[in-house]
Amino acid sequence: MPEREPSITGYLTLGLLAGRDWSAYQLAEQLGRGVSELWPSADRGRYAVLNRLHSAGFVETRQEHTGKRARTIYSITPEGREALAAWLRTPVRPPTVEFEGMVRVLLSDQGSLDDLRATLARTREQALANREMFARYAAFISETGGTFPERKHLFALANTFMIGHYEHVISWTEWAEQQIADWPDTVAPARTHGGQVHDMLAPGREALAGDQATDW
Amino acid sequence: MPEREPSITGYLTLGLLAGRDWSAYQLAEQLGRGVSELWPSADRGRYAVLNRLHSAGFVETRQEHTGKRARTIYSITPEGREALAAWLRTPVRPPTVEFEGMVRVLLSDQGSLDDLRATLARTREQALANREMFARYAAFISETGGTFPERKHLFALANTFMIGHYEHVISWTEWAEQQIADWPDTVAPARTHGGQVHDMLAPGREALAGDQATDW
Incomplete structure (x- = not known):
């Protein structure tokens, strides 16, 4: 069982992983681009969120080797997909403007x-x-x-x-x-x-x- | 000399005090009302900000007694007015939407x-x-x-x-x-x-x- 609900940045990460597997760097790149116009704090929490999703069982990792370099690839688990779908069924919070x-x-x-x-x-x-x-x-x-x-x-x-x-x-x-x-x-x-x-x-x-x- | 720049909530507080003196409760009430539509985090930091403004020399306090009850009244100092005016001369940051x-x-x-x-x-x-x-x-x-x-x-x-x-x-x-x-x-x-x-x-x-x- 997850210790707590993912943040919006967590759901964004799960949403990216729902389509394909990504490395931490690729995920961070996606969360920093365009997304910051809709969810500004995604830019700050984009690396830390992966550890939380992993310990909650919502993502799993594997090592990929390209020559000598190894990198960690993340993929979404069935529990992660269910958490994302469950969140989409809950009532949305209103938009806020910081102006x-x-x-x-x-x-x-x-x-x-x-x-x-x-x-x-x-x-x-x-x-x-x-x-x-x-x-x-x-x-x-x-x-x-x-x-x-x-x-x-x-x-x-x-x-x-x-x-x-x-x-x-x-x-x-x-x-x-x-x-x-x-x-x-x-x-x-x-x-x-x-x-x-x-x-x-x-x-x-x-x-x-x-x-x-x-x-x- | 102030240890650091006031936050936007700090400037909002100075802006309220520029017109009249207020108690901490009155200030918090003003910062929670309507202002949260423009600066959502004002609602969270509205008490802590007073101590920071005080130690920076931007506000001063006096005690007022109503019968047995004493309450602290805050007023803006000349340094506080100058800090507020100086901030208004700096370039503004763009609005962000959290949606x-x-x-x-x-x-x-x-x-x-x-x-x-x-x-x-x-x-x-x-x-x-x-x-x-x-x-x-x-x-x-x-x-x-x-x-x-x-x-x-x-x-x-x-x-x-x-x-x-x-x-x-x-x-x-x-x-x-x-x-x-x-x-x-x-x-x-x-x-x-x-x-x-x-x-x-x-x-x-x-x-x-x-x-x-x-x-x-």
């Missing part, structure tokens, strides 16, 4: 308008770069089937989420840059721009009205 | 179509509930100025980001539910639905075309 830029926005009355502008500009640039990375990946899957052709239908679902996510970040930064364009500083608008603040909150108020309309 | 549901989507060939449907349905319900929470907050700020009236212009910027974020999650789940509606299972579509997979990746390909058009 330092938005923390800075909330506290930007303690800095200058230029600081706020720089935070918005950099957030936009980062989102443009990330959108391009996923856009290139969409083209790569379209042309070749991608790194996991047997899962390309699932990668297509996820890719379109990420493209939309970065597009939201980009359009929000552009909107926010327009909103602050005529602010004299980062403090006064709470008093001087009451009408604008009211207009800025329209999407939230409309979402509430929409929810209530649905309830009736 | 267990998307990990499940990628691995859903190891489970049933019903598991995938349940993950999408639950992700949608959670996003609807979170959107409603931020929508109520938008109405609350519109009507009263909110918990921090002197920062309502900044909360309006952040609120509109969060509303758009949950709307993206909601519309993506609805789109994904349509995409999988006629799948026979979670494995076959990689072979049987090649045209659909190609169509699903259109937003990514279009983003790439748009980027390249901008480069020319």
